[in-house]
Amino acid sequence: GQNIDQPTEMTATEGAIVQINCTYQTSGFNGLFWYQQHAGEAPTFLSYNVLDGLEEKGRFSSFLSRSKGYSYLLLKELQMKDSASYLCAVINSNYQLIWGAGTKLIIKP
Amino acid sequence: GAVVSQHPSRVICKSGTSVKIECRSLDFQATTMFWYRQFPKQSLMLMATSNEGSKATYEQGVEKDKFLINHASLTLSTLTVTSAHPEDSSFYICSATTGDHLNQPQHFGDGTRLSIL
Numbered sequence: 614g615q616n617i618d619q620p621t622e623m624t625a626t627e628g629a630i631v632q633i634n635c636t637y638q639t640s641g642f643n644g645l646f647w648y649q650q651h652a653g654e655a656p657t658f659l660s661y662n663v664l665d666g667l668e669e670k671g672r673f674s675s676f677l678s679r680s681k682g683y684s685y686l687l688l689k690e691l692q693m694k695d696s697a698s699y700l701c702a703v704i705n706s707n708y709q710l711i712w713g714a715g716t717k718l719i720i721k722p
Numbered sequence: 723g724a725v726v727s728q729h730p731s732r733v734i735c736k737s738g739t740s741v742k743i744e745c746r747s748l749d750f751q752a753t754t755m756f757w758y759r760q761f762p763k764q765s766l767m768l769m770a771t772s773n774e775g776s777k778a779t780y781e782q783g784v785e786k787d788k789f790l791i792n793h794a795s796l797t798l799s800t801l802t803v804t805s806a807h808p809e810d811s812s813f814y815i816c817s818a819t820t821g822d823h824l825n826q827p828q829h830f831g832d833g834t835r836l837s838i839l
Contacts, residue, residue, distance in 0.1 A: 646828075653835075655728075655817075655830035655831060658828070700766070710828070712766050713765065714765040715765055
């Protein structure tokens with residue numbers, strides 16, 4: 614089977630740093646996406662990794678290790694508006710997009 | 723860039739009604755469009771993938787006669803929920819990709835919240 618694992622929920626403090634992990638087992642790999650989804654809204658694209666290493670984009674960074682089937686999304690200088698669900702999704706060898714269940718991130722003042 | 727418009731944003735209607743949802747790519751040509759359904763506090767569930775000018779590919783368990791998808795142009799796809807019932811109430815979201823490769827990010831519409839009474 615194919616599956617993606619992420620923590621169900623995480624809590625962090627405003628101004629702090631949080632790392633959301635994602636591990637995957639898929640039939641092949643053609644890239645990994647991170648999306649942000651606020652409650653009641655559609656997902657918005659955050660990042661795409663296809664090669665090993667860290668991709669930095671402002672306060673958000675995404676890391677990939679293909680050999681370990683592992684990625685993380687790093688959020689720095691957390692703001693209240695970062696409270697949302699963060700979805701990890703992997704493209705397999707058939708170019709199907711496999712979605713994780715998402716990690717609900719709660720930011721406290 | 724890469725804006726996807728979805729309409730309507732909310733529908734409330736009686737059981738047995740058919741509902742059409744439109745998904746438009748405003749500033750790009752969408753070679754592939756996707757339709758998702760999401761129940762409260764659950765993950766996105768892919769219903770079907772559609773390419774312009776060809777029949778949609780439905781995921782296992784999704785009734786193609788119930789959920790009619792038409793991708794008539796490179797900028798428009800429609801989902802029609804036929805004879806909707808209360809169990810069809812959900813958040814329906816479309817997305818589209820640019821380019822010829824499916825490893826492009828998906829750009830999402832704002833979603834349609836469907837409530838069947």
